[in-house]
Amino acid sequence: MSKKKVALIIGAGDCLGSAIARKFAQNGYHIVATRRRGDLDNLVTEIKNAGGVGEGRHSDARDEDEVRNLIADIEDNIGPIGACVFNVGGNVSFPLQETTTRVYRKVWEMCALAGFLMGREVITPMLKRGQGTIIFTGATASLRGASGYSAFAGGKHALRALAESMAREFGPQGIHIAHVVVDGLIDNPNTKDLFPDLFNQKPVDGIINPDDLADIYWDLHKQKRTAWTFEVDARPYSETF
Known part of the structure; x- marks a missing residue:
């Protein structure tokens, strides 16, 4: 079994999730990065080339059995989960009357149900140790x-x-739970496709750099128990709010 604590990143996409995984790997954590579909090899290679330890798993966070089995396998065969980040997206936009039941249910499953399943399953081993961090995006x-x-x-x-x-x-009971409100565009291909006009209007440094945002997640994890933050909102300097 790995002697390193594990950082589990649920929803390790090509942007923020990967940046968070790299950040925790740089600080000595064994990374288990998951996503429902898509490539994880590039992320794992980046982590290993930088001297870290990591692996990718394809897992559907909306599936109760898959989440339960994932957590059990990590705890039994890799190491204790010291930090878990829930980073599943779900950003869609439809006029209300064009929002189908299927779309609404799917988004709810991705954002809410999956977060519940992850939180419920990972909290049990953390409570036994009396420590751990869970961060929701x-x-x-x-x-x-x-x-x-x-x-x-x-x-x-x-x-x-x-x-x-x-x-x-x-x-x-010793478990740090935090929520990060991302208020702004993150620099990645998906947001560029969704909001091309906004990207063209923003200054170069008016778009959130995912690596800079990942620093916040690491800082939350490293906070002392005497001064925990529950919620932080992050935005580029040029964002109006």
């Missing part, structure tokens, strides 16, 4: 709904409520 939609974002806002509101409830339940 939120968005502007976690705090306010916008026109066309009923599904996304509903899912992210639910995720924030989950994080807040978990923080109040498990903080006194």
Whole structure:
């Protein structure tokens, strides 16, 4: 079994999730990075080339059995999970009357149900050790709904409520639960495709650098118990709010 603690990154996409994985790997954590589909080889190679230890798993965070088996396998065969980051997205935009039941349910499953399953399963081994960090990635939609974002806002509101409830339940037992509100565009191909006009309007340093954002996750994890942060909102200097 690895002697290093494990950092589990649920939703390790090509942007923020990968940046968080790299950050924790740089600081000595064995990385287990998951995503439902897509390439994880590049991330694992980056981590290993930088002298870190990591592996990728394809896993559907909405599937109860897959989440349960993932956590059990890590704890039994790799090492203790010291930090877990839930970074599943779900950002879609449809007028309300064009939002199908299927879309709304899928976004809720991605944002809220998956977060619940991950939180419920990973909290048990952390409680046995009396320590651990769980960080949920939120968005502007976690705090306010916008026109066309009923599904996304509903899912992210639910995720924030989950994080807040978990923080109040498990903080006194030694588990640090935090929620990061990402209020701004992150520099990655997906957001460029979704918001091309906004990208063209922003200054070069007016888009969130994922590596800079990953520093916040690491700082949250390293906070002392005497001064824990539950929620932090992050935005580039040029973002209006």
